[in-house]
Amino acid sequence: MEGLFLRFLLRTITSLVFCLLLTHCSRGQSESVDSLQPIVARVGDDVVLPCQIKPSLDVSAATLEWKRSNLFVLVWRTGADFKRQKDPSYRGRTSLFPDELKHGNVSLKLSDVKLSDKGMYRCYVVEKNREMFVELVVVSVPGCSPVISLSRMDRDRGGVVLQCESRGWYPEPEVLWLDAEGNLLSAGPPETVRGPDDLYTVSSRVTVDKRHNNSFTC
Structure with missing residues (x-):
């Protein structure tokens, strides 16, 4: 009777070890x-x-x-x-x-x-x-330095229209205009174009008074 019990116990332990090894191997592959x-x-x-x-x-x-x-x-x-x-x-x-x-x-x-x-x-x-x-x-990617150019004359106001353009930005940038004293200028909404490379080109225009030695920052 004792021999039968020992053989049963040995088979149970062997089966358990085999199952553990099989589980470990199958998990290791994934x-x-x-x-x-x-x-x-x-x-x-x-x-x-x-x-x-x-x-x-x-x-x-x-x-x-x-x-x-x-x-x-x-x-x-x-x-x-x-x-x-x-x-x-x-x-x-x-x-x-x-x-x-x-x-x-x-x-x-x-x-x-x-x-x-x-x-x-x-x-x-x-x-x-x-x-x-x-x-x-x-x-994010910083774009190229803004380039300011003279767009046209504003004869109605007696001033000039300046244009600021910059390429290669991500995410879409904001555009601000400042005068020589650092005061914020009122400008229209910028124009933004997203290129095939997912980068933005932005341009903005502002009308300013025509004065000598007057400087502006975009």
């Missing part, structure tokens, strides 16, 4: 590699989104995917960039470091960063079921 701090870039910059598989292994022949939301940023198959599957907004702007793939480095180079590139990116090694997430933050 865990993320490492969590990273957000990567910060400015519009127009080139940036590298890191993805290092640990422990290091050769993934040069593996299927590799970079995605943002549901967009394919880059797909690597049979040792080459599979460009047909890449979202059009990323074509010509994303690449890997082929010589580093044998060391498990799947980092992505993203060129000419756009505001729309911001978000969470997923680096995924398909055959190994290994993944990593990294967030890209795109920060």
